[in-house]
Amino acid sequence: MSIRSNPDQPQDELFRSRLENMIDMSHPLVKLGQCIDWKVFDREFGEDYAAKAGRPATRTRLIVGLTYLQFMYDMSDGAVVERWVVSP
Template sequence: MAHLNPRHPLIQLAALIVWYAIDRVASEPFQFRRGRPALRPRLIAGLLYVQHLYDLSDEGVVWS
């Protein structure tokens, strides 16, 4: 992560979030034995936050 700016507001916010708690609470419901493995809850929570913050569509958050 040496290429990321530690002063960027989103990097600072990420340092404040208790990610393991999100993983613990949201991982269990997505434990399937078949198909593609689920994405990590941390990724989904982060994408949803960015989507809301910048008022992006689903496609917009993927391409940003």
């Protein structure tokens, strides 16, 4: 028996799924995220989130996205992170 491979789907790390394979791509927030020019945020905020030493910096898109969700749903820092962990 041979294993079929899908050339359109990249090989993922073992036990880690890519985010686009876990979420509903037709969800309004996904569509909003596709319309945003994320390079603007990288250019404007990138230096603020750049790691000078220690662990690698968190991606600007994640920080801005979580901040947007926090504002939109009137959530605390802990609540928005908890929601992200449960439902990325």
